[in-house]
Amino acid sequence: MPSSEIEAKADFDHIRYAQLWEDADVLTDALGACAGGTLVSICSAGDNALAMLTLDPAKVVVVDLSPAQIACLKLRIAAYRTLSHPEFIELTGSRSCKRRLSLLSRALEETDAETRAFWNALAPDVDRYGIGGVGKFERYFRIFRTWLLPLVHSRRTIDDVFVSRDPHAREAFFDTRFNTFRWRLLLNVFFSRFVMGRMGRDKAFFDHVEGSPAQHVARRIRHAGVDTDPSQNPYLHWILKGTHGNALPMAWRAEHYDTIVSRLDRLDIRPGSLEAFVSTGEKADGFNLSDIFEYMSPEVFAQVYGSILSAAAPGARLVYWNMMVPRRVPEQNKERMKTLTDIETRLKTRDMAFFYSDFVVEQVRA
Numbered sequence: 001m002p003s004s005e006i007e008a009k010a011d012f013d014h015i016r017y018a019q020l021w022e023d024a025d026v027l028t029d030a031l032g033a034c035a036g037g038t039l040v041s042i043c044s045a046g047d048n049a050l051a052m053l054t055l056d057p058a059k060v061v062v063v064d065l066s067p068a069q070i071a072c073l074k075l076r077i078a079a080y081r082t083l084s085h086p087e088f089i090e091l092t093g094s095r096s097c098k099r100r101l102s103l104l105s106r107a108l109e110e111t112d113a114e115t116r117a118f119w120n121a122l123a124p125d126v127d128r129y130g131i132g133g134v135g136k137f138e139r140y141f142r143i144f145r146t147w148l149l150p151l152v153h154s155r156r157t158i159d160d161v162f163v164s165r166d167p168h169a170r171e172a173f174f175d176t177r178f179n180t181f182r183w184r185l186l187l188n189v190f191f192s193r194f195v196m197g198r199m200g201r202d203k204a205f206f207d208h209v210e211g212s213p214a215q216h217v218a219r220r221i222r223h224a225g226v227d228t229d230p231s232q233n234p235y236l237h238w239i240l241k242g243t244h245g246n247a248l249p250m251a252w253r254a255e256h257y258d259t260i261v262s263r264l265d266r267l268d269i270r271p272g273s274l275e276a277f278v279s280t281g282e283k284a285d286g287f288n289l290s291d292i293f294e295y296m297s298p299e300v301f302a303q304v305y306g307s308i309l310s311a312a313a314p315g316a317r318l319v320y321w322n323m324m325v326p327r328r329v330p331e332q333n334k335e336r337m338k339t340l341t342d343i344e345t346r347l348k349t350r351d352m353a354f355f356y357s358d359f360v361v362e363q364v365r366a
């Protein structure tokens, strides 16, 4: 097996995720008390590894196969060091702004030459969308928002989504104003197996989903619109409007800014696979595994899971999401692990990154 199965499959030259689409409030809650411990995080765009610093660990080891994703974290570190919080959320794209290029170049002065060259090449896109808007994933959302959404909903309806309401009023708004015939038609077309295949999405990805992919997405959008409060949902705001509203992802909120800045030195960035960390012999007290398992075949998943356990201290928690493919502790490791069902259930109800079908918190028995 190569050091990682997906390393062999995917091309990592560009940014796939320019911001984290996994809810860090849920993640940090699930990891529990970790003060003084060693944590391990998949990098992606870096925001959740940064949010994990609020747990006061001795260090957060950050791994990613993709140099482009590591460059996202390196730029963020420099931005936290050089910018004020209001400037930082202008650079990210959370707030509209006309001085992004000067903020970018100030932050880049604090980085290494490679990171600077990488981001300088993206400067026109950063100027338009912010550093959180320049990935492939965000581009899909932009196409959806620019070309498809206006065919279905007026600007006024979209703005109305983010008015704070009680759960009863949210349901009424959703059923009468948002979940219209045209909206359902759009979902059915956009998430048809035909269109997904055309857009390069592997159809097998949806094989485990109950009903059609469009039905799955419709259920998750109901969670975002009715079960949770859209006015508090930064992810939904970005998808529908291209910026953040009052609510921000955890690592980008003012209340955590100084804490994160003061702990940046605790990040230990290791470009490469999670499997490489596991083979160092170090032990960690908690793992943020993003949704990496669903990119692996069941056999590779079981093998990687076992090797993570060999690098996990007693009591360590493994936290991860599944979007479409079911992954939970493999049969052969069940005896060693405890599933923290109460924590999962509590956190699933408030997970604002609504597109995942499952959230898993498993703990190594002490």
Ligand SMILES: C[S@@+](CC[C@H](N)C(=O)[O-])C[C@H]1O[C@@H](n2cnc3c(N)ncnc32)[C@H](O)[C@@H]1O
Pocket (backbone or CB within 6 Å): 004, 006, 016, 017, 019, 020, 021, 022, 042, 043, 044, 045, 063, 064, 065, 066, 069, 272, 273, 274, 275, 290, 291, 292, 295
């Ligand atoms: C699994 S993807 C999912 C992204 C995510 N849903 C988000 O919101 O950002 C996150 C990152 O995991 C990295 N990755 C996947 N498998 C990995 C592995 N075995 N070791 C290290 N990084 C891995 C990818 O390069 C990618 O940047």
